Structures are given as structure tokens and as C-alpha cells.
Amino acid sequence: MTAPARSGIGLRQPHGTALLEAPPPLGFVEVHAENYFGAGGAALAQLQAARERWPLSLHGVGLGLGSAAGLDAAHLQQLAALVRRFEPVLVSEHACFARAPRRSGGPVVHGNDLLPIAFNAGSLALLAANVQQAQDALRRPLLLENLSAYVHWADDTLAEPEFFNELARRTGCGMLLDVNNLVVNALNQGLDEAGAAEAACRWVDALTPGIVGEIHLAGYAVAEGIVIDDHGSRVHAPVWQAYRHALRRLGWRPTLVEWDTDLPALPVLLAEAAAADAAWAEVAGPVQAA
Numbered sequence: 001m002t003a004p005a006r007s008g009i010g011l012r013q014p015h016g017t018a019l020l021e022a023p024p025p026l027g028f029v030e031v032h033a034e035n036y037f038g039a040g041g042a043a044l045a046q047l048q049a050a051r052e053r054w055p056l057s058l059h060g061v062g063l064g065l066g067s068a069a070g071l072d073a074a075h076l077q078q079l080a081a082l083v084r085r086f087e088p089v090l091v092s093e094h095a096c097f098a099r100a101p102r103r104s105g106g107p108v109v110h111g112n113d114l115l116p117i118a119f120n121a122g123s124l125a126l127l128a129a130n131v132q133q134a135q136d137a138l139r140r141p142l143l144l145e146n147l148s149a150y151v152h153w154a155d156d157t158l159a160e161p162e163f164f165n166e167l168a169r170r171t172g173c174g175m176l177l178d179v180n181n182l183v184v185n186a187l188n189q190g191l192d193e194a195g196a197a198e199a200a201c202r203w204v205d206a207l208t209p210g211i212v213g214e215i216h217l218a219g220y221a222v223a224e225g226i227v228i229d230d231h232g233s234r235v236h237a238p239v240w241q242a243y244r245h246a247l248r249r250l251g252w253r254p255t256l257v258e259w260d261t262d263l264p265a266l267p268v269l270l271a272e273a274a275a276a277d278a279a280w281a282e283v284a285g286p287v288q289a290a
Contacts, residue, residue: 064098161206
């Protein structure tokens with residue numbers, strides 16, 4: 001007997017009916033929290049039906065926890081209400097900023113993007129304060145995701161894994177380890193796929209193992225010489241290599257296959273989740289039947 005399946009997929013509208021009519025054996029489903037801030041309607045009804053079939057993970061994309069302008073209180077309240085209603089097993093966000101004034105002293109606007117933060121002591125203190133505020137409102141720890149970043153700050157002084165280790169130590173938050181983002185960033189630094197996989201493995205080795213609460217896998221694309229984290233294809237070979245290393249290093253973690261653009265037929269997405277299950281079974285080896 002091999003290790004049991006653990007992986008999840010994103011619950012996306014085109015697949016919703018088929019998933020609910022014939023529920024596959026998934027570890028969990030994940031949704032972007034902001035899509036369910038409305039008071040009612042078909043989307044919330046579908047989410048409730050999914051919650052009755054699988055554990056639920058809420059993945060936020062709009063808090064902008066690294067924003068010097070602070071958090072949007074209304075946004076945080078809506079997220080807290082969603083958490084109370086659906087009691088997800090995981091709640092995650094991104095280590096990014098999104099809110100800032102267009103000019104000094106002007107009104108704060110939302111950039112509608114996951115913008116990279118600096119890795120230094122000041123940014124760490126700011127992010128930690130905002131994470132603590134969010135966790136107090138949600139009454140639970142958050143998982144913070146590492147970004148695919150296409151620019152970097154000149155005043156970076158901390159290695160990114162060190163930054164996440166210290167953030168977790170200060171706030172009690174965890175980390176959502178996006179393995180695809182590690183590989184994308186390494187490829188954009190000029191490494192080939194083999195070198196990018198090795199760089200991602202070293203990144204994982206620098207983490208405090210206990211802080212990782214979830215793993216994301218996804219596909220990437222190349223456009224005009226830049227590798228884009230587009231979540232629009234099957235998981236690539238160097239990501240699988242780094243994922244297996246992460247499993248050996250960290251042990252099993254709930255794993256999500258993200259596919260958000262150019263959605264495939266549902267069996268293709270489920271096959272990717274099955275491949276993640278197989279990777280865990282390969283690493284874990286045989287287990288005894290209960």
C-alpha cells in the first residue's frame with residue numbers, strides 16, 4: 001500500500017458543476033477569497049456545496065500585507081466574515097504590497113497586482129505588524145506565499161528564506177511555499193532549467209522546516225525572454241524536481257496544483273493533481289495498512 005493522495009485543485013467556475021456531480025478524491029479545494037465577498041448568489045452556493053464535499057482553503061490576493069499604507073479595514077472584515085462562515089482548513093495570502101498613494105499625501109489606491117517587497121529589516125517589521133493585525137482579525141495564523149518577482153529592490157539586505165523564517169518567528173504565521181515561483185525567479189536570473197531546479201532546492205533547504213503549511217505547483221510560460229508565472233499549463237520538469245526535494249526536506253504538506261488561465265478539461269487538471277500524489281508516494285515509500 002502506498003501513501004494516500006493528498007493534493008488539491010483550484011475550484012474554478014467552468015469545472016464546478018462536473019466536480020460537484022462526481023466528486024473526485026481530492027485532499028482539498030482552494031478558491032480566491034475575494035471572489036466570494038458577495039452576500040449571496042450562485043458562487044457562494046457552489047462554494048458551500050464544495051465545502052460539504054472537501055476541506056476548503058481560502059487564498060487571498062488583495063490584502064497587500066506588505067503595504068506601508070496599511071490594510072483596508074473593510075477588505076479585512078469581509079475576509080474575516082468569509083473565514084467564520086466556511087471555517088477553511090487553510091487561509092493564505094501573499095508577501096507583497098498592493099496599496100499606496102499615487103503621490104505623497106494623496107489617497108491610497110489598490111494596484112491590483114502582487115507587487116514585490118524589499119527584503120530588509122524595515123520591510124520585515126512592516127509586514128510583521130500587518131500580518132499580526134490580519135491574524136488578530138481572522139483569529140488564526142496565516143500562510144504567506146513567496147512571489148514570482150520581476151524586479152528587485154536595491155536595498156535588499158536579507159536572503160528571502162531568512163526573511164520568511166524571521167517573519168514566522170515574530171508573528172507565528174506559516175508559509176505557503178510556491179515551488180513554481182522559486183523556479184521562475186531562478187530562470188529569470190539566467191539559469192537553465194537544471195540550474196533553476198538546483199537553486200530552488202537550495203532555497204527550500206534554507207527554510208525552517210516547520211513553517212511551511214502548504215505548497216503550490218503551477219505551470220509557467222516564456223514571453224519576450226521573460227519567464228512568466230502564468231498558471232496556464234502543466235507543471236514543468238524543474239518544478240517537479242524541486243517539489244520532490246521539498247517533500248524529502250519538509251515531509252508531506254497539502255499541495256495545490258494551480259491552473260488559472262487557459263483552463264484545460266477537468267481530467268487534465270486532475271491528472272496533474274494525481275502526479276503530485278504520485279510524487280509524494282514516491283518520496284514517502286510504502287506505508288502500512290491501517
